[in-house]
Every structure is written in C-alpha cells, then in structure tokens.
Amino acid sequence: MPASPSQQSRRASARQRIENRRAAEAAARAAAERRRRTVIGGVVAGVVLVVALVVVIVVQMQRTATSDAAAVPADTAADGTVVEVGADDGAVPVDIWADFQCPACQRFHQVNGETLEQLADEGTLQLRYHPIAILDRYSTDAYSTRSLNAAGVVVDAAGPEAFAEFTDLLYANQPPEGGAGLSDDELIELAAQAGATGDEVEAGIRDLVFEDWTARITEEASRQGVTSTPTVLVDGEPLDLRQATPATITALVEAAAPE
C-alpha cells in the first residue's frame, strides 16, 4: 500500500534526524582521533627533541674538549697562554690579546708595535702577547688557528724574540678576510725569516701540532672576558683603542712606571 504524503514526510524527517546524529557522531569520533594523534605526535616530538638535545650537547662537548696532555710550546708563560717579550724586572706589563687574522690588530700593531718593542727593549715595559684564534670563519682554511699554531711552533723552536718577529711578519702579510689565508709553505717561509727553521718547524706547521693549545688559550682568553681584538691592558688597565697612539701609550707607560 503506498504511503500517504504525510507518512512520507514523517519518514523523511526521521531519516534526516538519524543522518544528522550519525554525522555528529562521526565528527566527534574524528575530533577525538585528531586529538589522540596530536597527543601522540606531541609526545613523540617531545621525546625526539630531548634526545636531540642530549646528543648534540654531548657531541659538542667532545668536540670542544682539549686533551690535558696537549703539547704546550716552550718559552711560554702562564700555562702557555702568554709569550713574554722583555724582562719583567720592574717593567710595566702591557698585555695584548690579538688574532693574526684581525684587521684592527694589524692596524694597532702597525701604528704602535715599533714603539712597544722599543720600550720593551729599554726595559720600560714588558710585552705580554696573548695570541688567540677567534676568526676561523673569516677565512676558507681556518687561518686564525693555522697562523696561531705556526706562532706556537716559532716560539717553541726559537723563543719569544722570534715570536715577536714572526708577529711582525704575519701582520705585514695579513690575508684579507673572506679568502684563503697564507699557505703552510708561506708560513714556513715566514717562520724561517723569523729565525725558526728545520724539519721539526715544518712538520709542526703542517701537522698543526699545537692545535689543541690554540683552542685552549683561546678559551682561556674568553674566560678572562676578552670579547674583542685587540684587547690591550697597560699595567692592567684597559687601553682605549680610539686614542691609542705611540705618544699616548708612552705617556701611560711612563705614568705607570715606578720612579
């Protein structure tokens, strides 16, 4: 028997209600499923992040660790961090932290280096070089570290005077930032000019025998609060580099010198 129009419309609205309810249930299930996935995803992401943190911290600590048995160049002071030029016999200490790749260090050295060395020769001041390597990323071949290692080889083989001479030569031949530094052959050539020669010097420069030392003394400077190069202390007082001229430095040193 065919359904009457009113029965048909009642059935249609009943079907509609059932469909609506089903749709609502499906939506609720989908939402619950999404929440469940979000929670699982969040937990997984959190665990991955913690593992990544631990792994990276451990790996980086190993990369920065330096061996306690690392070789230290001879003729250095303060646990290898300082090369002293001139006697400390009543002389005013002048401490210089510098990187052989650093243009401001080159400028400071070219303007004031000769005066400082002369005053050191006269015994008025003692030059205390704290060479560091912080500018490796400004060359394509880690020139900061390689030049500092070479300087370590020079002081080890030929002493502080040769180190000072080598410093002169490195600044006179400083490579511009952004490219390759001096090659090992060129460093060996300059070392020879400074008075350090021989197979051991060549091998030391090529094999980076003092690489751990370069890392350690750079770290030591950082711990001492050195954040720019050059950093210069005259008798322990920071020198204002904007006013650093041979005349002002001489005046400061004379003022600090005991009568």
Next chain:
Amino acid sequence: MGPWLATAARLLLGGVLVVAGALKIPDPAAAERAVRAYQLLPEGLVGPVAFGLPVLEIAVGLALFAGVFVRTAALGAAALMVVFLVGVVSAWARGLQIDCGCFGGGGEVAPGETAYPGEVVRDTALLLVALALARRPRSRLALGGPPAADVPPDPAHPTELTDAR
C-alpha cells in the same frame, strides 16, 4: 591575521630560527665564547646553553616551517626571543662590548662596533610576529592544523590543507 599572512609569518620566523640555529652548530667553541661573553651564566651552564639553544631554535623553526604544532612552536619562538632580548638589552645596559652571536660567531666585535639597537629592533619585531602567530596559528600550506576546538571550521575555505584530515 589571514591564513596566508600566517603562512608568511611561519616561514619568516621558522626560516630565521633554522638559519640562526644551524650557523651555531659548526663551531661549538665559538658558541661557548658567545654565551660566555654575556657574563650572565655560571661557567658550568655555558656549554649546555651554548650547545642546547641552537637545537631548540632549529626544532622550533622546523615546526613552524612545516606547520605542525604551530601555536606551541610560536610560543616557543616568542620565549626564545624574550631570552635573546633580555641578554642583548642587559649586555647593552652593562656597557659590554659584544656581538649578540645571534647568527654564529663567538660574540667578539671589533672595538666600538656593537650593534645593539639593530639587534633589539630585529628581535622585538620577530617577537611580535611570534605572538601574532600564537594568537592566530591557522595558516595555509601547513602539514598539521591547530586543534579543532580552537578554530571553528572556516566555511569560506572548505578545502584548506589544514583540514585535510
């Protein structure tokens, strides 16, 4: 913030964080020096912070880039920016001569060449972007979506990728 604007915010913030984090990985000794230069942390925490921060930056950046856990990641990015701002402003206030080390490097500057104002402006701008994104995380081209409860369905964009599931 419209969904496309949110996408742009995600990519900008995520891109900056991934790059900034990745640049700090290759030279861990420089990263340590950069953290130490702020003179805010005891020596024992310098290493873990110097090595851990880049991981957090990269993780937050990747989440933003991919568009998963966007609100959480945006809040994380905002927290990182607050930390960086506190560091930079305090270094500035104390008259330290340092580089922020934001994109690698050891925090060293050439004498008299600090760039604090620019660093503060940049980090503040990124902080605002992160906060706006945390408020409206819904965006296009995202792998995940914000929780359904937070964002009512948008009838204007029924086929949006965020709703694909």
